[in-house]
Amino acid sequence: MEIIILPTPADVGRVAASLIARVVNEKPAAVLGLATGSSPQDIYRSLAARVEAGELDVSQASGFALDEYVGIPLDHPESYASVIARDVVEPLGMDPAKVRVPDGRADDIEAATREYDEAIAAAGGVDIQILGIGANGHIGFNEPTSSIASRTRIKTLAPSTREANARFFDDPADVPTHCLTQGLGTILDAKAVVLVAQGAGKADAIAAAVEGPVSAMCPGSALQLHRHATIIVDEAAASKLT
Numbered sequence: 001m002e003i004i005i006l007p008t009p010a011d012v013g014r015v016a017a018s019l020i021a022r023v024v025n026e027k028p029a030a031v032l033g034l035a036t037g038s039s040p041q042d043i044y045r046s047l048a049a050r051v052e053a054g055e056l057d058v059s060q061a062s063g064f065a066l067d068e069y070v071g072i073p074l075d076h077p078e079s080y081a082s083v084i085a086r087d088v089v090e091p092l093g094m095d096p097a098k099v100r101v102p103d104g105r106a107d108d109i110e111a112a113t114r115e116y117d118e119a120i121a122a123a124g125g126v127d128i129q130i131l132g133i134g135a136n137g138h139i140g141f142n143e144p145t146s147s148i149a150s151r152t153r154i155k156t157l158a159p160s161t162r163e164a165n166a167r168f169f170d171d172p173a174d175v176p177t178h179c180l181t182q183g184l185g186t187i188l189d190a191k192a193v194v195l196v197a198q199g200a201g202k203a204d205a206i207a208a209a210v211e212g213p214v215s216a217m218c219p220g221s222a223l224q225l226h227r228h229a230t231i232i233v234d235e236a237a238a239s240k241l242t
């Protein structure tokens with residue numbers, strides 16, 4: 001695990017974007033693992049600026065989102081399909097046909113999640129997976145107690161995660177109770193992972209993920225088992241590291 005501590009959230013986004021740009025420049029048809037939420041927004045903005053400046057071309061790359069809510073329409077502005085289209089595919093000029101999000105509306109969820117993992121494998125695996133981390137240590141929506149070997153599946157969102165994500169919805173009661181998420185095992189299969197965290201609210205989770213025991217109680221700690229994991233944090237998120 002490599003830990004990079006930087007002064008500001010903008011620095012975190014810029015340096016993480018450099019890692020991703022390097023992968024895409026070396027392999028234009030790279031497979032990107034895409035997170036949603038606030039944490040990767042500076043990464044996407046920084047990548048979009050490079051695309052705009054003609055320094056980066058992501059048009060041949062493909063992408064797999066980490067997760068999706070169950071129980072909201074595909075065209076809901078906060079479905080991760082909508083968020084990925086708005087915040088990633090459009091600004092980066094990715095090919096929408098090459099970007100997939102788990103299907104939270106599938107009739108047969110088990111088949112849909114199994115097929116999602118098969119599609120990642122068929123694409124040759126994720127070259128670089130972008131991750132944020134929840135205040136309770138979740139990555140993807142693998143909440144505490146998730147198996148480190150887990151694959152893409154349906155999960156119940158922790159009450160604290162629903163509360164944290166209520167900021168994206170008009171009414172806290174509208175936050176879905178369930179989601180589909182890549183499993184910890186699926187995430188660990190990525191060739192490289194880059195996790196970003198900003199702010200004091202993530203300091204406990206970062207300390208537990210980086211310095212705590214590898215434990216299902218802190219899903220982010222599973223990244224200690226990965227051979228090419230980079231954790232990029234600002235000083236506030238690093239404040240509880242020893």
Ligand code: F6R
Pocket residue numbers: 034035036037038039040066067131132133134135138139140141
């Ligand atoms: C999002 C995801 C989640 C978020 C985490 C942190 O696709 O999988 O693990 O990364 O909930 O969310 P933010 O970045 O909004 O603090």
